[in-house]
Amino acid sequence: MHRTVFNHGIKLLKPTQRCIPVAVLPTRQSLLLYISNHSLQNRNVSIKTELSGTNVAQPKDANNVAHKQEAPWDIDFTNIVEAYKSKSNYEIFRAAMVFQLCTIGFLVEHGMTISKYMKKVTGKWLFKKSMNMSFYGHFVAGENQDEIRGVVDKLSAHGVGAILDYAVEEDLSEEKAEKLEMDSCKSNVTPEYETMDRYQPHREFSDRRKKVVSARTYFYEGEAKCDDNMNIFLKCIDAVGATTDGGFAAVKLTALGRPQFLLQFSEVLSKGQKLFERFCGKEGNLVDRKFDQLRFETKAAKLGILMSRDESQKWFTWMDRDDSGYVDLLDWNEMIAKHRKFSDLFVVLNPETGDEESLLPKFTDEEEAQMKRMLIRVDALAQRALEKNVRLMIDAEQTYFQPAISRIVMEMMRKFNRKKTVIMNTYQCYLKSAEDNLCTDLALSQREGFHFGLKLVRGAYMEHERERAKQLSYDDPIQPSYEDTNRNYNKLLKIMLEHIKQGGKADVMFASHNEDSVKYALSTIHDLELTPQMQHQVYFGQLLGMCDHITFPLGQAGHRVFKYVPFGPVDEVLPYLHRRAQENRSVLSGSSLERSMLWRELRRRLFKGQIFYKPT
Numbered sequence: 001m002h003r004t005v006f007n008h009g010i011k012l013l014k015p016t017q018r019c020i021p022v023a024v025l026p027t028r029q030s031l032l033l034y035i036s037n038h039s040l041q042n043r044n045v046s047i048k049t050e051l052s053g054t055n056v057a058q059p060k061d062a063n064n065v066a067h068k069q070e071a072p073w074d075i076d077f078t079n080i081v082e083a084y085k086s087k088s089n090y091e092i093f094r095a096a097m098v099f100q101l102c103t104i105g106f107l108v109e110h111g112m113t114i115s116k117y118m119k120k121v122t123g124k125w126l127f128k129k130s131m132n133m134s135f136y137g138h139f140v141a142g143e144n145q146d147e148i149r150g151v152v153d154k155l156s157a158h159g160v161g162a163i164l165d166y167a168v169e170e171d172l173s174e175e176k177a178e179k180l181e182m183d184s185c186k187s188n189v190t191p192e193y194e195t196m197d198r199y200q201p202h203r204e205f206s207d208r209r210k211k212v213v214s215a216r217t218y219f220y221e222g223e224a225k226c227d228d229n230m231n232i233f234l235k236c237i238d239a240v241g242a243t244t245d246g247g248f249a250a251v252k253l254t255a256l257g258r259p260q261f262l263l264q265f266s267e268v269l270s271k272g273q274k275l276f277e278r279f280c281g282k283e284g285n286l287v288d289r290k291f292d293q294l295r296f297e298t299k300a301a302k303l304g305i306l307m308s309r310d311e312s313q314k315w316f317t318w319m320d321r322d323d324s325g326y327v328d329l330l331d332w333n334e335m336i337a338k339h340r341k342f343s344d345l346f347v348v349l350n351p352e353t354g355d356e357e358s359l360l361p362k363f364t365d366e367e368e369a370q371m372k373r374m375l376i377r378v379d380a381l382a383q384r385a386l387e388k389n390v391r392l393m394i395d396a397e398q399t400y401f402q403p404a405i406s407r408i409v410m411e412m413m414r415k416f417n418r419k420k421t422v423i424m425n426t427y428q429c430y431l432k433s434a435e436d437n438l439c440t441d442l443a444l445s446q447r448e449g450f451h452f453g454l455k456l457v458r459g460a461y462m463e464h465e466r467e468r469a470k471q472l473s474y475d476d477p478i479q480p481s482y483e484d485t486n487r488n489y490n491k492l493l494k495i496m497l498e499h500i501k502q503g504g505k506a507d508v509m510f511a512s513h514n515e516d517s518v519k520y521a522l523s524t525i526h527d528l529e530l531t532p533q534m535q536h537q538v539y540f541g542q543l544l545g546m547c548d549h550i551t552f553p554l555g556q557a558g559h560r561v562f563k564y565v566p567f568g569p570v571d572e573v574l575p576y577l578h579r580r581a582q583e584n585r586s587v588l589s590g591s592s593l594e595r596s597m598l599w600r601e602l603r604r605r606l607f608k609g610q611i612f613y614k615p616t
């Protein structure tokens with residue numbers, strides 16, 4: 001291998017053309033199926049599909065209005081009659097009681113233990129009955145075909161699509177979760193570079209479920225388990241494909257491979273970005289920053305890299321993929337992800353040990369093998385999704401995994417989103433880096449002409465992220481305040497709607513329970529005068545049993561709105577129910593508003609003599 005030695009110990013190596021095979025597409029280990037019913041305009045019958053032993057009825061003709069005419073934007077979310085007209089008095093009473101129970105701290109805190117104890121005392125039958133009359137009945141669609149079909153049909157009749165979510169979760173002990181995590185995140189090889197603490201596993205944070213209530217956590221239990229997960233997803237995709245055009249399945253990448261690879265790849269990307277900033281400076285938006293050959297030479301000299309003009313010309317030409325005369329972040333990322341030996345470019349001599357160290361870590365052979373296995377699984381899912389006309393939405397996870405997840409998703413988009421949106425990424429607006437991340441990926445999609453699919457959320461891991469950053473002494477990745485997160489959400493929402501207005505090839509889901517965000521999205525759609533066709537590229541998402549006063553009016557007005565609809569046996573969805581209870585516990589969670597609206601509607605019906613009200 002040819003090497004050129006420079007002063008200050010930094011060396012440049014010859015570029016090689018070896019590529020890391022990054023292809024692919026994901027789904028999530030949980031069965032998250034979004035059944036988008038807008039595409040079922042011509043179907044008048046419910047369709048059954050076999051899904052892990054459960055036949056699932058599909059919605060009929062919800063959301064089909066938006067395509068034809070502009071959906072109204074000034075929706076009244078305080079209209080309790082409209083919000084709850086799909087619910088019987090019993091369902092309203094049950095919902096109000098469930099939210100009331102969520103305010104009892106002791107019950108929420110010890111929910112799992114209490115449920116297990118109750119089951120022992122009351123027996124299975126009575127336990128199931130009581131759960132049906134409370135949390136399970138409210139938050140979960142059921143466990144068999146008829147139960148699930150009932151819920152999905154009802155949503156459909158009110159203009160709401162369903163994203164079926166196989167909500168079964170293993171109730172791992174803290175000890176087991178910690179062991180699984182530490183075993184699966186530690187590399188067998190001692191790294192030849194200085195590692196970043198942030199991308200290393202730490203026992204005190206290894207049970208990733210701690211302080212995370214609104215998202216499910218997967219632990220690596222071996223390659224066979226990952227294959228099982230993939231097979232479950234394949235079945236889901238088949239089920240969605242058999243029943244809809246353009247339905248959805250959702251995926252968490254941590255379900256499909258060893259998380260150590262995600263940590264390692266994230267570290268490579270993070271170090272790569274820092275190195276890029278040393279060349280291009282820190283002025284302006286990251287996506288607009290770039291350097292030309294002169295700057296490259298100057299900065300390289302400042303960093304202590306000596307090279308001849310010929311050499312610098314050669315290196316620069318190699319990096320400048322589109323011959324623009326500049327290297328920007330897109331060029332740079334491309335080099336990092338695709339060229340294994342890119343890391344060989346930047347090697348320093350450690351003055352203490354005299355050893356060579358790469359500024360950019362390289363993958364070991366084992367890590368490359370792990371990566372390939374994960375990508376093969378994801379690719380299989382993507383291929384199947386493409387064949388079946390299903391879209392895959394990839395969840396965003398913790399920041400120490402997210403750079404890798406996002407990068408893989410973009411590679412999948414590049415491969416599969418050529419003609420339409422098959423793959424959707426997720427952007428967490430509580431991150432300080434959210435705007436840079438979204439704008440860089442949007443720019444890549446524009447430059448390469450593929451469809452950009454995304455879900456916009458605030459983010460589910462705030463407390464975990466903050467505490468980890470504090471204890472490990474790295475910068476808190478989260479926005480300083482809730483207001484900053486809100487501002488960021490609105491800003492990114494607007495960027496995406498403006499992009500759609502300009503004819504951009506994009507599909508965006510605003511996944512939020514925040515009424516102000518939904519209103520802001522609607523008013524921006526109105527202000528920008530999006531055509532019905534453009535509105536067809538915009539979706540809203542909420543969970544079953546949450547914020548019906550937002551979901552149903554949206555659906556009835558003709559907007560494309562979806563509920564995550566979890567299903568599974570009572571015993572096995574308890575962790576999911578426990579998290580829902582925790583989420584609705586705080587006074588600030590929004591459930592207090594919902595609770596009061598539910599009671600008001602119940603009182604109104606009783607005063608009106610609608611004791612046997614039948615949902616329309």
Ligand SMILES: Cc1cc2nc3c(=O)[nH]c(=O)nc-3n(C[C@H](O)[C@H](O)[C@H](O)COP(=O)(O)OP(=O)(O)OC[C@H]3O[C@@H](n4cnc5c(N)ncnc54)[C@H](O)[C@@H]3O)c2cc1C
Pocket residue numbers: 214215394395396397426428430457458459460461462478479480481482483485511512513514517541542543564589
């Ligand atoms: C359909 C759907 C899909 C989702 N998918 C994902 C996903 O893939 N990945 C993911 O991470 N989450 C996901 N979430 C969860 C989401 O990120 C939020 O945690 C949750 O929806 C609450 O946010 P909100 O916008 O609904 O409402 P709000 O209640 O208005 O916002 C609460 C959120 O604001 C932020 N926040 C609160 N306090 C502060 C503070 N002091 N400083 C900074 N920020 C603060 C946090 O993100 C918090 O979760 C999803 C949610 C839904 C409904």
